[in-house]
Amino acid sequence: MIELRWYIWLSLIVFTIGMLGFLTRRNLIIIFMSVELMLNAVNINLVAMSHYMQDMRGQMLTLFVIAVAAAEAAIGLAILIALFRTKAAGHVDEVTELRG
Amino acid sequence: MQYIFFAYLSVAIIGLSIFIITRKNPVHSVLGMLFMFIHVGALYLFLNAEFLAAVQVIVYAGAILVLFLFAIMILNIKEELQTELFIGSWVMAIPVVMGLLIMLFLGLRAVKAGYTGLHNIDYIKTMTHTKAFGKELFANYLLPFEVISVILLVAIVGAIVLAKRRLR
Structure with missing residues (x-):
């Protein structure tokens, strides 16, 4: 029998890899992909919890997370296209108007 | 048998995640992501969540990745292959991420799984997963379901407004 703990560790590792990509990559598209990676890690966690607690609540949350991920990807890529049109920049360190 | 299956899936998911964040060519990253989503869907099948596995493959692999591929088409791949992969201060991220990993590991x-609810495996098997899922969704989660449709509508309108050439 596979324990719940293993699923939690798997999702923890995937979340960490996604966060590492989010913090270190320059390309904006890869940064969005890292966000999707983190959301997937959370989904693995929720579905495993739902299975081991024998309750559907986690799976409901997973469905909503998937819908929000779709909305987020659409908005993020629209922002990316607007950025390309105005500045022709696809890297995070080329956009420094706010002096961040 | 199930150990082999779980070990294969977890190794594939972790390996493909590392593959995604280290590729220079974004198209390779998207292809790695496609395989990762399919493996995550297989993991959902393994956890008796067939409907979610189908949703994972259809929405993530079918819709979101196509959006990503469209966005990559406006990138200049030749220029992308020449530039630096990581931002200048990438070393700073490693202690942050390691700290998070250790903290969450110790905490988790x-x-x-102490609490047990009503939806055990026998219930799902007699009812089929999709039916049990739909009953729960439309009985107890109707308001969040409606709210999520409004969120999707806002996302559609926002994406069109942002990507439009000029707003009159």
Whole structure:
């Protein structure tokens, strides 16, 4: 029998890899992909919890997370296209108007 | 048998995640992501969530990745292959991420599935997963379901407004 703990560790590792990509990559598209990676890690966690607690609540949350991920990807890529049109920049360190 | 299956899936998911964040060519990253989503869907099948596995493959692999591929088409791949992969201060990220990993590892060590609800495996098997899922969704989660449709509508309108050439 596979324990719940293993699923939690798997999702923890995937979340960490996604966060590492989010913090270190320059390309904006890869940064969005890292966000999707983190959301997937959370989904693995929720579905495993739902299975081991024998309750559907986690799976409901997973469905909503998937819908929000779709909305987020659409908005993020629209922002990316607007950025390309105005500045022709696809890297995070080329956009420094706010002096961040 | 199930250990082999779980070990294969977890190794594939972790390996493909590392593959995604280290590729220079974004198209390779998207292809790695496609395989990762399919493996995550297989993991959902393994956890008796067939409907979610189908949703994972259809929405993530079918819709979101196509959006990503469209966005990559406006990138200049030749220029992308020449530039630096990581931002200048990438070393700073490693202690942050390691700290998070250790903290969450120590915190999550104690997690146990103590509470047991109504939806056990026999219930799902007699009812089929999609039916049990739909009953729960439309009985107890109707308001969040409606709210999520409004969120999707806002996302559609926002994406069109942002990507439009000029707003009159």
